[in-house]
Every structure is written in structure tokens, then in C-alpha cells.
Amino acid sequence: MSDVKKGQDWLDAHTNKVDPYKRLMEMKVTEEIMEKINDAKFAWLDLIVEGHMSVICAKANGGKTTLMVHAAGEMAAAGYKVIYINADASASDIKHYAHHAKEFRYELINPDLTGGTPEQIVEIFKDWTRSDSDFSSTVLILDTLKKFTDMMSKNHGKGFYSILRSLTAKGMTVICLAHTNKYDGQDGKPVFEGVGDLRNDFDELVYLVPVKNDDGTITISTLIDKSRAALKDQSFLISKDREVSLLPNHVDTLSLAQYQKSLVEDADVIGFILEKIKPISRSVTELHAISQEESTGYSRKRLEGVLKRYCSGNCHDPKWLAMAAPTYGIKYGNINPDYAAKLKSEWGLKV
Known part of the structure; x- marks a missing residue:
């Protein structure tokens, strides 16, 4: 053993060197803890x-x-x-x-x-x-x-x-x-x-x-x-x-509670979209153009966010269908009430 190693061993023994991991290891998951979990x-x-x-x-x-x-x-x-x-x-x-x-x-x-x-x-x-x-x-x-x-x-x-x-x-x-x-x-x-x-x-x-x-x-x-x-x-x-x-x-009532909160915040935009897609399915581009013509002040980003949030596939209680369409990418249209009820029941909610 080298003099350096001997000197280090003596130093460790006489200075009560602290194990840097000791406090953390007090929180280690042991077999005893696992047994308590399994035996509960x-x-x-x-x-x-x-x-x-x-x-x-x-x-x-x-x-x-x-x-x-x-x-x-x-x-x-x-x-x-x-x-x-x-x-x-x-x-x-x-x-x-x-x-x-x-x-x-x-x-x-x-x-x-x-x-x-x-x-x-x-x-x-x-x-x-x-x-x-x-x-x-x-x-x-x-x-x-x-x-x-x-x-x-x-x-x-x-x-x-x-x-x-x-x-x-x-x-x-x-x-x-x-x-x-x-x-x-x-x-x-x-x-x-x-x-x-x-x-x-x-x-x-x-x-x-x-x-x-x-x-x-x-x-x-x-x-x-x-x-x-x-x-x-x-x-x-x-x-x-x-x-x-x-x-x-x-x-998942946490998601549903957050949905109900968003529903209140988005009520005016939802009403605008439902009115405009009632006669014909429309894309976000078309809806944004109508919004500009009518000076409602809805940005494209706002419309797109609301359309995605409440469409079939993303929402437990969808307000409209999302359908793939040539040129436009996605169009949004009316949803059949029976289909909407089916989606809602799949979330475990009353219809």
C-alpha cells in the first residue's frame, strides 16, 4: 500500500468522513416497504x-x-x-x-x-x-x-x-x-x-x-x-x-371540469361557428374570412383552437364533426345527435 493511500485511509478514519449518499439512501425503496404496499x-x-x-x-x-x-x-x-x-x-x-x-x-x-x-x-x-x-x-x-x-x-x-x-x-x-x-x-x-x-x-x-x-x-x-x-x-x-x-x-372528471370551464370562456366563438356551419361544412380559412367580413374580431388562431377543442375525436361532448377535405385539409360540419351521444357514453357520462 502506498504512503498516499495509507495517509488517505488515516484521514478518513480520523475525520469521520461523511457519506454523501447517506441521507438520500434513507429514502430508498426497500423490500420491507414493498411488502407493506403489497400486504395492505x-x-x-x-x-x-x-x-x-x-x-x-x-x-x-x-x-x-x-x-x-x-x-x-x-x-x-x-x-x-x-x-x-x-x-x-x-x-x-x-x-x-x-x-x-x-x-x-x-x-x-x-x-x-x-x-x-x-x-x-x-x-x-x-x-x-x-x-x-x-x-x-x-x-x-x-x-x-x-x-x-x-x-x-x-x-x-x-x-x-x-x-x-x-x-x-x-x-x-x-x-x-x-x-x-x-x-x-x-x-x-x-x-x-x-x-x-x-x-x-x-x-x-x-x-x-x-x-x-x-x-x-x-x-x-x-x-x-x-x-x-x-x-x-x-x-x-x-x-x-x-x-x-x-x-x-x-x-376523467378532471378533464371534464377543465372542459366545462373552457366551454364558458369559448361560448361566443362556439355560437359563431355553429351558426356558420349549419348550412354547409366549412374550413378554418373560410370561417376566418367570414369573421373578417362580419368584423367579429376572431383571429384564425382563436378559431382553429376552438374548432380542434370541440371536434369529434378530441372532445367527450363534440359540437361538430372534423372531416378530411381536398384543398382545405379539414372541414367542420354538423354532428348527428345520436353519434354525439354515443361518444359521450364512451367517456362514461350520462346521456
Whole structure:
């Protein structure tokens, strides 16, 4: 061994040389982690994992309470002791939920109507963490999370989440309902309300993305943001009477919600195009020429974008057909209502 190598070995041994990869390797996916993912037992569908902390986020009136009330009934029927703490509903809504809880045999707790407070409930949770009870068959649902902790306070939130984590260590399944911000992210996806630790402290973070159907029903799909098990996205139909049914296929409601937003923004251009293609199919060049003649102010780029966005093949609810045509490339014309309905049903939507 050279003197240089000996000197380097001595230096490494006496200076406690830091492994540059050590901190990163603490996040390495190990066999143990993979076994936990594969061995996860679901309490409800492929969404709620037994013994995990899950947070379900949606906008106000986004269907989270209706969906979880339905889930509570199904989990109770499966043999779990379900405790649903609703600290966010009005007295009239609680009456409806109480009938459901009685029918499906789970416990409905409301501090406002019984002289209690969310703070007292948190103290009860602390007592549970100190008990020797086995909570492996218990499902706790908190509606909503902001009633029990300050969502904008990092320290306050962490303290409450640590209590819930202690309950999961005793086998309890914890589900928290939370709100999303009023405005979506730049990618169009919802963003949870509160500090970033919310995502870090929960095992699963799932968004609910609703779209309203023409008949007054609501289609809701999950958008899994974080998971420590093999979750699968699901879609549900909520009737006007708040009845919930599981749909056979997942519906991309995020794209549909973005479509509905675009529909409002493009309404005037859509109306112009529909009027001009009603008597005869036209190309973007022809439509742009008409727009210039009538001084509507629609640029070729704007017309082309709207034509492509709502044509058959690109849209779940197409406004017109796109047809190959000599010289013009593509012409746009009227679409048969039956064919439009068929395309809509293929997206899993009601027609």
C-alpha cells in the first residue's frame, strides 16, 4: 500500500468522513416497504387502507361528505366499528345523516348539538392514545379537519396529526375530510388548503373532482396524489337525492371540469361557428374570412383552437364533426345527435 493511500485511509478514519449518499439512501425503496404496499388491507374499495391516515380533499360542496357517509355505511356493514364525527354540518343536514347512521349502524357524533366542542374531542383522542385498547377494527372519520386544527399553523397541525398517528399505531383507520383552495394549481389540478405538512403527515392524500351532469346528478372521481399502498382511482355517481353508486369505469372528471370551464370562456366563438356551419361544412380559412367580413374580431388562431377543442375525436361532448377535405385539409360540419351521444357514453357520462 502506498504512503498516499495509507495517509488517505488515516484521514478518513480520523475525520469521520461523511457519506454523501447517506441521507438520500434513507429514502430508498426497500423490500420491507414493498411488502407493506403489497400486504395492505383495504377497509373500503381500493381507496381506504386499514390502519392508515387518509385525507380526502375537495372544494366546498364537492361531495366529500355525501361520499364518506356512503362509505361509512358500507364499512359498518363490513364489520368495522365506524365513528363519524361531523362537526361541520347544519342541524337540518345532521337529521338526514342521523337516519343514515341508524340504518347502517355506525356512530354519528356532533359536538354542536350535544353541548360538546372539538377541543373536548381532541382530549378524548389523547386519552385513547394512552389506553391499552385495540382499535384495529375501528374507523374514525373527521368531517372536517379544519374544525379540529388550525390548517394554516404548521406547529398546531403537526401536534394534532401526531395524535392521529398514535391512534393508527394502535390499529385505528383514520379518515379526515378537508377543503381545497378556491383556485386550482397551474396544471388545473386541485390544491389542498393549508400548509405543506398536510401532505407529508398523511399516508394517503386523495382529491375528489366533481362535475355536474345535465340531469342534476354529479359524477365524482378520485385523483390520487399520494399513497403508501396500491390505491386505485374510482368514480361515483351522486343522484339528486344524494344516493351514491359506484361506476364500473373511472371517469376523467378532471378533464371534464377543465372542459366545462373552457366551454364558458369559448361560448361566443362556439355560437359563431355553429351558426356558420349549419348550412354547409366549412374550413378554418373560410370561417376566418367570414369573421373578417362580419368584423367579429376572431383571429384564425382563436378559431382553429376552438374548432380542434370541440371536434369529434378530441372532445367527450363534440359540437361538430372534423372531416378530411381536398384543398382545405379539414372541414367542420354538423354532428348527428345520436353519434354525439354515443361518444359521450364512451367517456362514461350520462346521456
